[in-house]
Amino acid sequence: MLELKNINAGYDFLQVLWDVSFRVDEGELVALIGPNGAGKSTTLRTIAGLIKLKSGEILFNEKVINDKPTHLISQMGISYVSEKLNLFTGMSVRENLILGAYAIRDKEVQLETLAYIFELFPRLEERKDQLAGTMSGGERKMLAIARGMMSKPQLMLVDEPSLGLQPNLTQDVFSALIQLRERGVTVLLVEQNVNATLSFSDRAYVLEQGKIVMEGPSKEIKANKHVRNAYLGI
Amino acid sequence: MAKNSSARPLMSRIKDNLPIVVISIFSLILFVAIYIEGGNAQIFNTIITGGMWALLAVGLALVFGVMNIPHFAHGESFMIGAYVAYFTFTPMQEYLYTNPNKFLSAIAPLGAILTAGVAGAILGIIIEQLIFAPLRRRTKKDWIMNAFLLTVGISFVLSNGANLVLGPNFRGISRYWDVKAVEIGGAYMSVDRLIAFAISMVTIGALWFFLRRTRVGRAIRAVSQDETGAQLVGINLNFIQTLTFSLATAMASISGASLLFLFQAYPTVGGTPLYYAWYVVMMAGLGNVVGAIIGGFIVALLQTATQLFVAVSWTTVLPTVVMILVLLIAPSGIFGSEVKGVQEQ
Numbered sequence: 001m002l003e004l005k006n007i008n009a010g011y012d013f014l015q016v017l018w019d020v021s022f023r024v025d026e027g028e029l030v031a032l033i034g035p036n037g038a039g040k041s042t043t044l045r046t047i048a049g050l051i052k053l054k055s056g057e058i059l060f061n062e063k064v065i066n067d068k069p070t071h072l073i074s075q076m077g078i079s080y081v082s083e084k085l086n087l088f089t090g091m092s093v094r095e096n097l098i099l100g101a102y103a104i105r106d107k108e109v110q111l112e113t114l115a116y117i118f119e120l121f122p123r124l125e126e127r128k129d130q131l132a133g134t135m136s137g138g139e140r141k142m143l144a145i146a147r148g149m150m151s152k153p154q155l156m157l158v159d160e161p162s163l164g165l166q167p168n169l170t171q172d173v174f175s176a177l178i179q180l181r182e183r184g185v186t187v188l189l190v191e192q193n194v195n196a197t198l199s200f201s202d203r204a205y206v207l208e209q210g211k212i213v214m215e216g217p218s219k220e221i222k223a224n225k226h227v228r229n230a231y232l233g234i
Numbered sequence: 235m236a237k238n239s240s241a242r243p244l245m246s247r248i249k250d251n252l253p254i255v256v257i258s259i260f261s262l263i264l265f266v267a268i269y270i271e272g273g274n275a276q277i278f279n280t281i282i283t284g285g286m287w288a289l290l291a292v293g294l295a296l297v298f299g300v301m302n303i304p305h306f307a308h309g310e311s312f313m314i315g316a317y318v319a320y321f322t323f324t325p326m327q328e329y330l331y332t333n334p335n336k337f338l339s340a341i342a343p344l345g346a347i348l349t350a351g352v353a354g355a356i357l358g359i360i361i362e363q364l365i366f367a368p369l370r371r372r373t374k375k376d377w378i379m380n381a382f383l384l385t386v387g388i389s390f391v392l393s394n395g396a397n398l399v400l401g402p403n404f405r406g407i408s409r410y411w412d413v414k415a416v417e418i419g420g421a422y423m424s425v426d427r428l429i430a431f432a433i434s435m436v437t438i439g440a441l442w443f444f445l446r447r448t449r450v451g452r453a454i455r456a457v458s459q460d461e462t463g464a465q466l467v468g469i470n471l472n473f474i475q476t477l478t479f480s481l482a483t484a485m486a487s488i489s490g491a492s493l494l495f496l497f498q499a500y501p502t503v504g505g506t507p508l509y510y511a512w513y514v515v516m517m518a519g520l521g522n523v524v525g526a527i528i529g530g531f532i533v534a535l536l537q538t539a540t541q542l543f544v545a546v547s548w549t550t551v552l553p554t555v556v557m558i559l560v561l562l563i564a565p566s567g568i569f570g571s572e573v574k575g576v577q578e579q
Binding site: 050070071072074075079080082084085086087088089090091095098099100101102103105147148150151 | 449452453455456460462463464465467468469471
């Protein structure tokens with residue numbers, strides 16, 4: 001579904017990603033793990049079209065997308081939930097969600113998706129008239145994921161959903177992601193919480209210093225000696 | 235004890251919104267003073283002037299809020315609107331002079347004002363696509379400063395261009411509607427003024443509805459709050475920015491056209507309206523659309539009060555002094571500004 005071929009990318013003169021290649025197949029939940037500054041977020045930002053490539057190719061459903069602007073990539077079915085969340089803080093929860101479905105012009109489909117989202121995150125329904133900027137960190141994160149789902153994406157890129165959350169909220173966010181996969185949405189997840197991520201993802205890639213150093217089914221990665229030493233501390 | 239707990243939130247609420255409270259009380263005092271000294275006529279005068287400034291300032295606030303452009307060519311949109319209305323209205327007027335027709339005489343001015351609005355919208359698209367879109371693609375660095383300098387340049391080019399093509403002559407009309415002034419509460423108001431006020435209110439109302447209730451309007455607000463977030467949900471940034479600029483230019487053109495009988499059309503006519511619109515947005519809070527509407531009326535109140543109690547020649551001085559005082563106490567304006575770009579850059 002998504003394929004990165006020899007991606008080189010970065011900010012101005014600072015190159016972050018070196019020859020990164022990987023693929024995500026339909027229906028998978030793939031984890032991208034690695035230490036701080038390895039380029040995990042940069043990878044997602046590059047796929048979303050927020051950073052221009054130096055060289056390489058990104059394919060989505062066999063089509064080249066790396067020459068397209070962000071809004072078209074989003075309309076093609078890739079939803080990026082950024083680390084900063086990028087919520088519309090001066091608008092209500094409901095308005096944020098409706099804007100998530102900006103590319104869907106059919107009002108009825110919009111409202112159906114909204115009802116489904118409220119079923120999935122009852123907390124958001126309770127707060128639908130509250131301004132997004134006045135919500136707690138966990139609620140904001142949920143709102144960002146929910147907004148990303150409103151466009152009925154085929155692929156979701158989720159950046160550090162557990163960052164700064166207390167453990168029981170982290171659990172909620174993870175179970176939301178697992179539910180997403182059960183509904184047939186493909187997910188590419190960047191996470192710091194390596195242990196938990198590797199226990200529910202299908203496959204994983206390890207990114208270090210801008211290069212893919214390891215790949216395989218999550219179980220195998222979890223059993224790997226290097227990963228156990230460096231990330232799991234066992 | 236109970237009395238204390240109910241009094242405390244009120245006091246702290248006043249403290250949080252001190253600039254708003256002070257300016258409301260100040261405005262109320264001015265309003266009463268104007269009423270006592272000048273009666274209904276001056277009150278109506280204030281409200282009508284306030285409507286004009288509000289319409290102009292809303293455009294400025296929108297452009298600054300969504301695109302982070304401190305727009306100093308807004309007065310030239312006003313000028314273009316005045317010219318377009320003049321050149322469409324006078325031929326119609328001549329025709330109606332020889333072929334009197336009551337219905338057409340009532341409609342013709344509205345047609346001229348509408349034409350000016352459309353011309354303004356097109357001008358806005360051209361300026362945005364020709365100047366700001368290329369700059370945006372090239373670099374976002376020092377955006378506010380670059381954009382500011384560009385708008386000043388556009389202002390020079392347009393007003394001197396008008397001078398070159400049309401000459402420095404004043405072109406104007408004495409009135410749009412050839413009917414008697416209307417009496418309201420003992421004060422006589424010309425129909426032109428009343429309709430100019432109605433047009434500004436209807437335009438602001440339409441904009442309000444557009445921003446709050448429509449899909450694209452919501453997208454404009456989304457861009458003003460988070461550009462990246464807006465792109466991520468599939469909003470075309472380029473389209474929204476061109477649209478916003480076009481809307482603002484159209485609004486300035488409409489106000490230039492509907493006030494043709496008051497200002498006339500000449501190359502530098504945009505100066506005064508531009509400065510008043512800037513007083514309004516600086517005082518109310520840059521990029522704050524609601525603040526701009528209320529601010530328009532506050533500035534009008536200050537103007538009328540100066541004319542009544544000080545002297546006509548001080549009309550621009552006192553609003554400026556008040557603006558400076560406001561900025562000294564509340565640097566982001568009375569109603570504050572939530573523009574993302576200013577803090578980030």
